[in-house]
Amino acid sequence: MICRAFGVLLYFAAVAIALDRDCDVKADLFFVIDGSDSLSDADFAASKAFIIQVLRAFAVEKDRIHVGANVFGTDVYDRIELMGPTLDFKMKYRLFEKRIETLQRTRSGTATFKAIQEMRKEFADRGRDDVTKVGIVITDGKSVNINATAQQARAARDEGINMIAIGVGDNIFRPELYNIASSPTSVYETDQIMGVVKTIQDAVKEYICIVITTTISTEAPTTPESDSLKDPCLTDGVVSYDVEDLCSGYVMCVNKRSMRACCQTNHAYVAGTGCVLDPTCMDTCDGDDNHLIHPLECDSIPFPGDDRYYIQYEGEGHTNKTRPCAPGTVFNVDSCMCDKHDTRPQTGKLDDCNPTANFTFENGFEDSAGHAYAGTEFVDVIDGHAQFNGNGMVNIYRFSMDTFGKKLVLRIRFLPAASGQSNEALLTNCISSKGESSSISIRVVRSSVVTMVVFSTDTTLDTQQVTIPLRNPNIWNEATYIYDGSMLYGIIDDGTDPVLVQSAPLSGDILLRKSGMILGAGSQLNSYTGDIDEFQLYKCFPAYAQGYRA
Known part of the structure; x- marks a missing residue:
């Protein structure tokens, strides 16, 4: 699977690609x-x-x-x-x-x-x-x-x-x-x-x-038997091997060196096959995914006095760059990556909870939060509204394979079309995956009697949904989804009192999906027909979400 733009080289050496x-x-x-x-x-x-x-x-x-x-x-x-x-x-x-x-x-x-x-x-x-x-x-x-x-x-x-x-x-x-x-x-x-x-x-x-x-020898060096016994990766032909007492963990062999890795949630490592679906595998790898057991030569160093940043060498003749680590992590000199948990107390206040993605469609498909890119298919923006005609979608690729944690808030303001199909995807995290449905979804379910909004989530421990009928599907409605690790909340606000709130108990980690966060489409669902004029994704609880949870 795969996303994003291309650029700064992390390794500097001659590469064989073609000839002058x-x-x-x-x-x-x-x-x-x-x-x-x-x-x-x-x-x-x-x-x-x-x-x-x-x-x-x-x-x-x-x-x-x-x-x-x-x-x-x-x-x-x-x-x-x-x-x-x-x-x-x-x-x-x-x-x-x-x-x-x-x-x-x-x-x-x-x-x-x-x-x-x-x-x-x-x-x-x-x-x-x-x-x-x-x-x-x-x-x-x-x-x-x-x-x-x-x-x-x-x-x-x-x-x-x-x-x-x-x-x-x-x-x-x-x-x-x-x-x-x-x-x-x-x-x-x-x-x-x-x-x-x-x-x-x-x-x-x-x-x-x-x-x-230049003649280059292709003869592989002889590996002493004692070294092979110490590290299986020193044996020719070994691609990966399992980790004792950890169903999802394994070790990949990278140029005869061991590198820890981890299968996604609800998948177990099987020797000779790789990661396979196994709902009974609940193990996590405690941040070891993509982590070198033996360190590589590193081109970066921690920023002096603040290891939440690192200085990256850009090569001779270029200016070195200071780059931030992801929130909650610090630079690890052993792995040459920001894969170490930041143990310092977090000083952020409730009012500092800002959206990770914020699409208002005032400037096309631009994320005003400045963090995410959206790819589009058959969706037009007219007068600040994204218009969906039953065959389009907006895919926010950044959230592919995102774990989301236990603080997730999704807010979407929408106006369904006067007519549409029975089970339409307003927001999901899965598209075009054979046999796999979304682990997060907000659906518009139409019938001749009522139009309802269904909030659904699949976690490592359970599946849960809550349903709220729309009092008036012919006006703008605001749907808010909240998951906090113990409860799933669905909220509908159409501008009249009272705001409609439903909740149900749910725990566990949200199942990973390779697609991004998708507006208007989803696997095993019909595509949405109608308008959307706002969408926000939070990985924290803004004040209004705290109010609903209370």
Whole structure:
């Protein structure tokens, strides 16, 4: 699955991607592009533009560089066969780049292993025997089967394909990037891909020319038996192994080093398979997900005097940047990440509870809170209202795989259309997932007698819903959803007294979903027909929510 923009490199080393025309050598190059739910339309377009810009430094011709690409989600949806254009140079750019621009995707899951498998077949069927082969995987999140992805990447490397892994955005699963890439120096993480085109081009040229002119031994070092007994990851072929007494925990092997990882809620690790659905698995990993057991060389240091920030090295000739950790975390020098809990007392007051996302539709689909990006399909904004016609949605990608915790408030102001379907999604957190429904939903349920709003939540411990009839469905109504770890609240305010409040007991952690927070659509539901003019998401309790809970 996957989202967001691309940009600052976290690892600085030469990378084998393609070759400069001055090198006068041949190479086969294949791009594997994430097209899953979590990637915004803007970022998907940016990934294609990035490929075009990178290729402009190289001779993509019949007798030089051959290029192929595919786009994956739950399956591979679009592809360019590995080839070298036979037309003249100028005509080649006009036609070949146009084909890259028109690559399509279908929103769904993140089956990275299928795309790598197809890439291997392209190299086998259309690749040239006497040239360097390079595969570049661009992804923004964790694949649906990490073991299968690691196995396909290892098979590609065994077949002589140099593997590059580029992680995109803030949902990166670092262990998987390392298992895809040929070496740690071939792993990149970024949030603004168009800003690193020249850097990648220069690294590409240097690496390819070195590969052509230098013999590199492929013989694996001998691992002493005693070391293998100490750490299973020192054994060739081991991708991951389980953690004793923790059903959801496991260890991924990253270049023969162990890295802790964790399955999502209600999933258990099975050796040789990976994470599988298991409602009986209630274990959590206490923040160990994506955590290195053995530290890597780190390019960042804590900000002096305040480890809620860190200073990141931007490379020679660039100004280092100070970056904030996520709220509630501090920089951990052992893992080189903000994965350590901030134990200092929180000084925030009730009045300081601000929305994490705030869409008023006064300026299109802009988040006035400044934190979230929304992708849209078939939704128009007219006079400050988002208009839904039964086939559209607004997907706020930031909340893909969000745990939400036990402080979640959702507020949405809406006006249903005079007519519509029986069970419409006003707000959900799941779309286009086979056999999986939303774990959070607010639905408009219509009948000939009454129109009701249903608030539903699935947690690790139970499923609960509350239902409130609308007194007047032909006027603007405000729906508020609250979950606090012990109760689920549904509130309807139509501007008249009394405000309608229903609640039901509910505990546990909200089940994770790969889609973002979605307005107007949801799995196994009809799409919404009507208007929405406000939506806020809080991960705290604003004063009005505290009042409802009281």
